Amino acid sequence: MTTPEARNPPLRAVVLLSGGVDSATTLAIARAAGFAPHALTFRYGQRHAAEVEAARRVARALGAADHVVLDVDLRRFGGSALTADIPVPKDRAATEIGQGIPVTYVPARNTIFLAFALGWAEVLGSQDVFIGANVLDYSGYPDCRPEYLAAFERMADLATKAGVEGRQRLTIHAPLLKLTKREIVERGAALGVDYALTLSCYDPSPAGEACGRCDACQLRLKGFAQAGLADPARYQVAVRGA
Amino acid sequence: MTTPEARNPPLRAVVLLSGGVDSATTLAIARAAGFAPHALTFRYGQRHAAEVEAARRVARALGAADHVVLDVDLRRFGGSALTADIPVPKDRAATEIGQGIPVTYVPARNTIFLAFALGWAEVLGSQDVFIGANVLDYSGYPDCRPEYLAAFERMADLATKAGVEGRQRLTIHAPLLKLTKREIVERGAALGVDYALTLSCYDPSPAGEACGRCDACQLRLKGFAQAGLADPARYQVAVRGA
Numbered sequence: 001m002t003t004p005e006a007r008n009p010p011l012r013a014v015v016l017l018s019g020g021v022d023s024a025t026t027l028a029i030a031r032a033a034g035f036a037p038h039a040l041t042f043r044y045g046q047r048h049a050a051e052v053e054a055a056r057r058v059a060r061a062l063g064a065a066d067h068v069v070l071d072v073d074l075r076r077f078g079g080s081a082l083t084a085d086i087p088v089p090k091d092r093a094a095t096e097i098g099q100g101i102p103v104t105y106v107p108a109r110n111t112i113f114l115a116f117a118l119g120w121a122e123v124l125g126s127q128d129v130f131i132g133a134n135v136l137d138y139s140g141y142p143d144c145r146p147e148y149l150a151a152f153e154r155m156a157d158l159a160t161k162a163g164v165e166g167r168q169r170l171t172i173h174a175p176l177l178k179l180t181k182r183e184i185v186e187r188g189a190a191l192g193v194d195y196a197l198t199l200s201c202y203d204p205s206p207a208g209e210a211c212g213r214c215d216a217c218q219l220r221l222k223g224f225a226q227a228g229l230a231d232p233a234r235y236q237v238a239v240r241g242a
Numbered sequence: 243m244t245t246p247e248a249r250n251p252p253l254r255a256v257v258l259l260s261g262g263v264d265s266a267t268t269l270a271i272a273r274a275a276g277f278a279p280h281a282l283t284f285r286y287g288q289r290h291a292a293e294v295e296a297a298r299r300v301a302r303a304l305g306a307a308d309h310v311v312l313d314v315d316l317r318r319f320g321g322s323a324l325t326a327d328i329p330v331p332k333d334r335a336a337t338e339i340g341q342g343i344p345v346t347y348v349p350a351r352n353t354i355f356l357a358f359a360l361g362w363a364e365v366l367g368s369q370d371v372f373i374g375a376n377v378l379d380y381s382g383y384p385d386c387r388p389e390y391l392a393a394f395e396r397m398a399d400l401a402t403k404a405g406v407e408g409r410q411r412l413t414i415h416a417p418l419l420k421l422t423k424r425e426i427v428e429r430g431a432a433l434g435v436d437y438a439l440t441l442s443c444y445d446p447s448p449a450g451e452a453c454g455r456c457d458a459c460q461l462r463l464k465g466f467a468q469a470g471l472a473d474p475a476r477y478q479v480a481v482r483g484a
Contacts, residue, residue, distance in 0.1 A: 072314050072358075079365035101403045108361030111401045115357040116314075119350030123321035142406040151397035158390040159353045161343045 010036040012065070013128035013173070014117045017041050019054030020200040021220055022132030022176055025188035027062050029175045030130045032191055036065040038124060040117055044109070045075035046082045050208040054199035061197055070116060080106040081202070088203040090213040094222070097215050101140050104202055104215065110143035114152055114172070122160045122168060133174045134184070149174055181223025189229060196232035205236050212239040252278040254307070255370035255415075256359045259283050261296030262442040263462055264374030264418055267430035269304050271417045272372045274433055278307040280366060282359055286351070287317035288324045292450040296441035303439055312358060322348040323444070330445040332455040336464070339457050343382050346444055346457065352385035356394055356414070364402045364410060375416045376426070391416055423465025431471060438474035447478055454481040 013035035017023045030037045041055040052069060059067040078084035081103040089102060110131070117129045133144040142148060149172045162168030176184050188195065200220045201210035210217050212235040221239055224231035231239075255277035259265045272279045283297040294311060301309040320326035323345040331344060352373070359371045375386040384390060391414045404410030418426050430437065442462040443452035452459050454477045463481055466473035 068318050070315065070318060073312065074361070076310050076312060077358075077362045077365045079361075101406065105403050106361075107364040107403070108357055108401060111357040111360055111397070112354070115350055115353040116319075118353060119316065119321075119348075120319045122349040123319045142403055143401045145400070148397070148400040151393075151400050155353070155390070155393035155397045158387070158393050159350060159385045161347050161349070161384055164343065164384040 010034055011128065012036045012038055012124045012126040013130055014038050014040055014121045014124065014126060015064070015130040016113050016117060016132065017055045017059060017064075017067070018132070019051035019058055019198060020132075020216070021181075021188065021195060021198050021223070022134055022184060023055075024058045024062065024193050024195070024198045025184050025191070026130050026132040026175060027058065027064065028188055028191040028193045030173070031063060035128060037062075037130070038120065038126070039064040039067040040113070040120060041067065041069045042113060042116075043069060043071045044083065044106075045073050047088070048082070048199070048202050048204050050204050051199045053208065054197060057197040061194055068120070072112065074106060074109070074112075077107065080104060082106050088214050090211065092215060092218070094218070097140075097218065099140065101142065102215065105141050108143070110141070110148075111152070118156050118159065118170065121170065122162045125162075125167075127168050128171050128173060130173045130175070132176050134176045134179065136178060136180050146174070146177060180226070181219050182226035185223045185227045185229060189227070194232075198233070200233065209234045209236045211235075212237050252276055253370065254278045254280055254366045254368040255372055256280050256282055256363045256366065256368060257306070257372040258355050258359060258374065259297045259301060259306075259309070260374070261293035261300055261440060262374075262458070263423075263430065263437060263440050263465070264376055264426060265297075266300045266304065266435050266437070266440045267426050267433070268372050268374040268417060269300065269306065270430055270433040270435045272415070273305060277370060279304075279372070280362065280368070281306040281309040282355075282362060283309065283311045284355060284358075285311060285313050286325065286348075287315050289330070290324070290441070290444050290446050292446050293441045295450065296439060299439040303436055310362070314354065316348060316351070316354075319349065322346060324348050330456050332453065334457060334460070336460070339382075339460065341382065343384065344457065347383050350385070352383070352390075353394070360398050360401065360412065363412065364404045367404075367409075369410050370413050370415060372415045372417070374418050376418045376421065378420060378422050388416070388419060422468070423461050424468035427465045427469045427471060431469070436474075440475070442475065451476045451478045453477075454479050
């Protein structure tokens with residue numbers, strides 16, 4: 001990773017921020033590395049739109065230099081439990097999570113998000129994009145894998161004016177890629193992330209309380225439990241670890 | 243190019259449709275090749291939003307199987323004469339157009355558009371995306387070049403559930419890539435495209451009349467003139483060729 005700590009003003013980076021544990025931790029890592037983080041959040045028609053409010057809280061608390069929330073209506077395409085009238089799976093066994101690609105996969109979501117990040121980075125004169133992608137304690141999405149991220153970088157350098165003119169050579173930073181959820185939580189806690197501000201649940205109540213039963217809640221609870229920390233999220237039901 | 247003519251029902255393709263000459267011709271080519279074209283248009287904050295109405299007319303006239311118009315507000319990033327308060331260049335010499343990348347370049351625009359097309363294609367069970375990219379009579383945008391499109395294809399096959407499961411191997415069709423504007427107009431005319439429905443201008447009047455002076459107008463007028471056809475577009479001023 002580039003370490004731009006000595007730079008003044010600091011180098012700018014675009015940080016994809018959903019409002020969950022992983023992206024909040026990623027934002028804290030980008031800031032600790034000396035970047036001026038420009039947070040980018042999408043209201044894409046997800047059923048868990050409360051995460052957009054979580055993203056606003058996180059961006060403010062962690063000192064993002066700027067925060068843009070973009071509306072892109074992925075419900076127009078459907079095809080996912082997060083954007084269409086398909087139930088979110090609950091209470092899946094730990095051995096099931098990450099095996100195969102679940103119905104919460106949103107077609108091309110990270111490609112769409114990274115494409116916008118690339119555009120904003122070019123306007124900002126930035127060469128660095130951060131994403132909280134992770135391949136260990138994750139839901140099995142194809143667009144979180146290192147080979148995908150590397151292919152996106154190669155494409156990006158051919159896509160932009162800054163790339164063609166040699167002023168941009170995009171680096172996609174995925175600092176959580178090979179961390180367990182436990183390690184992610186520990187890392188964020190050490191950086192002072194207040195996880196009470198975050199929301200991970202795919203299917204929260206209208207008041208923003210987590211279900212405690214979807215894959216995202218289960219992975220989160222497991223991470224906090226293994227780290228020996230209490231999960232400060234608000235749950236609709238009593239859950240072990242919270 | 244795949245020739246799915248014998249298929250019943252026809253194979254679906256996503257066609258990026260801006261409402262200009264190139265994308266209208268591309269839609270006609272996709273249809274003539276036997277695809278069921280699903281047209282995709284973006285209202286992205288462009289100053290020439292009248293082109294969205296042109297896209298609706300074109301999609302209807304050329305028999306698109308479906309047409310989705312998505313709102314994505316690229317003004318939030320700025321950085322282009324098409325999305326920010328930067329004047330559109332007028333009356334540039336023919337020798338200047340295509341030399342260097344002009345201020346009408348919109349950062350990562352084709353990457354953003356293709357990312358959405360990829361997502362919709364996956365939901366549709368389609369492996370084919372059409373784009374009217376062109377490297378001869380064009381404005382010099384990096385994200386129109388064949389090496390860029392090839393890199394996007396490679397990234398796409400790693401991005402999606404359908405790709406990972408072997409059900410999708412995305413082909414980006416750019417049938418105009420190496421045609422001159424003259425050849426594009428001739429091809430479309432032969433396929434019955436009514437170019438009176440299209441709008442190419444970057445800076446049209448509120449009534450949708452073309453300026454006749456921006457790069458897009460100049461390239462269009464040159465194409466019609468060289469093809470020996472009258473350009474049926476409505477111009478604000480008397481222009482040669484119209």
